[in-house]
Amino acid sequence: MKSDRLLEKNVAITGIGQSEVGRPSAKSAMALTIDACKEAIADAGLSRDDIDGVAAWPGDNNNGDAFSPVGPNALIGTLGLKVNWFGGGYEGPGPIAGIINGAMAIAAGLCNHVLVFRTITESSRRQVNKNAGALSNKTVGRDSSFFWQWYTPFNVVSGINLMAMYAQRHFHEYGTTEQQLAQIALTCRANAVHNEKAVFRTPLTMADYLDSRFISTPLRLLDCDVHCDASTAIILSRKEAARDGRNPPIRIEAIGSALHQPWSWDQIDLTGMAAKDSAKMLWQRTDYTPKDVGSAQLYDGFSILTLLWLEALGLCDKGQGGAFIEGGHRIALDGQLPINTNGGQLSGGRTHGLGYVHEACSQLWGRAALRQTRPHDVAVVAAGGGPLAGCVLLVKE
Amino acid sequence: MSRKLPALTAESQRFWQGGAERRLFIHRCQPCQRFFHPPAPVCPHCLSEEVAATAVSGRGQVATFTINHQAWTPQLDLPYVIAIIELDEQPGLRLVSNVINCEPAKVRIGMRVEVEFLQQEDIWLPLFVEERS
Secondary structure (H helix, E strand, O other): OOOOOOHHHHEEEEEEEEOOOEOOOOOOHHHHHHHHHHHHHHHOOOOHHHOOEEEEOOOOOOOOOOOOOOOHHHHHHHOOOOOOEEEOOOOOOOOOHHHHHHHHHHHOOOOOEEEEEEEEEHHHHHHHOOOOOOHHHOOOOOEOOOOHHHOHHHOOOOHHHHHHHHHHHHHHHHOOOHHHHHHHHHHHHHHHOOOOOOOOOOOOOHHHHHHOOEEEOOEEHHHEOOOOEEEEEEEEEEHHHHOOOOOOOEEEEEEEOOOOOOOOOOOOOOOOOOHHHHHHHHHHOOOOOHHHOOEEEEOOOEHHHHHHHHHHOOOOOOOOHHHHHOOOOOOOOOOOOOEOOOOHHHHHOOOOOHHHHHHHHHHHOOOOHHHOOOOOOEEEEEEOOOOOOEEEEEEEO | OOOOOEOOOOOOHHHHHHHHHOOEEEEEEOOOOOEEOOOOOOOOOOOOOOEEEEEEOOEEEEEEEEEEOOOOOOOOOOOEEEEEEEEOOOOOOEEEEEEOOOOHHHOOOOOEEEEEEEEEOOEEEEEEEEOOO
16 A cells, blocks of 8 residues: 555645636735635634644745735735744646645644635736736846746747647647547536636537637637636645544545656657656555546646646546547546536636635535536546646545 | 847857857757757756757757747737757757748648747847758
8 A cells, every 4th residue: 555654645625715706806816815715714614723834836926916916925914824834936846836835734744724825816917918927028128037038039928839839749649639629628618607606608619619719829719718816725634633624524645746857848748748747656656546536627727738637647548638538528527537627727717726626625525516526536636737737636535 | 020038148148149150059968968958057967067059950850839820919920930949969959949931831840940040139049941951
């Protein structure tokens, strides 16, 4: 057994919370954050005074920028928390790094209940300035970023340009088609129809997909996630401290956080990304296998990334992602492997990382209402693209 | 159109300014003879610090590409091709660039290309055109 000696298994998710998902929201970034955090703390059956740790990715790494306007520093005083450990920051295993770091802090004995959160207000920002998120605007004057400087001089203005090249390579190597890739967007929309909080809920057809304009070939507008204003919060608890909560604890069965390649968007495996390292580590830390997974929440900042995660995690064979999702029936709510059951970020809204964890728990706890899948106890969450990659296997006790 | 230009460093200077002498420079490790990119003061394979910007043929092939259609900023001339070029010197020796002077719809993975420099201020951007046999 690879089981009990791995300390992440002593950590469980005990509560979840999420603000409104606005496009845009009238609330401030901090107000959204408080909504999510208070809901999560209450859901776990805890009080503010029980929280002794705070984790976020990426935290406030750019002075309140809409990508991540609130970090642990600001939240601690606002909520009157007394913490024994806290941490944020961009450099880590992608959008669910807060979950991974928080679990490590508990496993290391630094704290008992960690509040993990992620706030984003990119919809509000786009009302003011559509180009504010351009990669070329990340530095003033000459580009001195250790990685963007190798891309922005060639008019790589958005991350989609890099991830479109992964898609093109996958199409070339494995014969993946645009009609196959369409199933990620169509599945997310079909799920969003049943999610009252989703940003886009009008049903989509294959014709709608093929008619949507190219942004960066072969990726179209409907392959891109949708900006929103929202905050999501997750409570992690030491397992012994989790038993008295309201919800059956959801154990962190295994973590994938590996990077065995350069932190780069072009010097990595173009169809495996860092996801393949992260996913390999995950399965090395558990006796469960991909066949045990009842639902998968897989990052869809751009649709191609979901397909690459399906392969990286061994949920289908390498190169067979297109065939696996063809027709959409395998990945539908009633299929063998439901994915992105709340509409993902493509239709649900770009809550960026923790939204997937929130949805995985909703499914495991049977709270997903009209979008509830068949009951299951094992779910996988994976987030990130390119060199950003982190994943967790969740098991309801 | 003016582009976002990179800051010059001791390591990157020859890559960005080699075009002044019509040559593409890629860092190479002297002991293990492997090329690597982006340039750095140490070989990522053998950790030797005997590394130097070394002129390469400037020829290679398109490993993957995308045609950008989105007007992210008003200055962009649309559509344009971004590509990852794999250089002939070594399997997996790649850099991001543009394929220019070619109908975007004609660009293919595996297409043979060669470098052509575009000067902006003190930077010579290594762009790629279809190889002239």
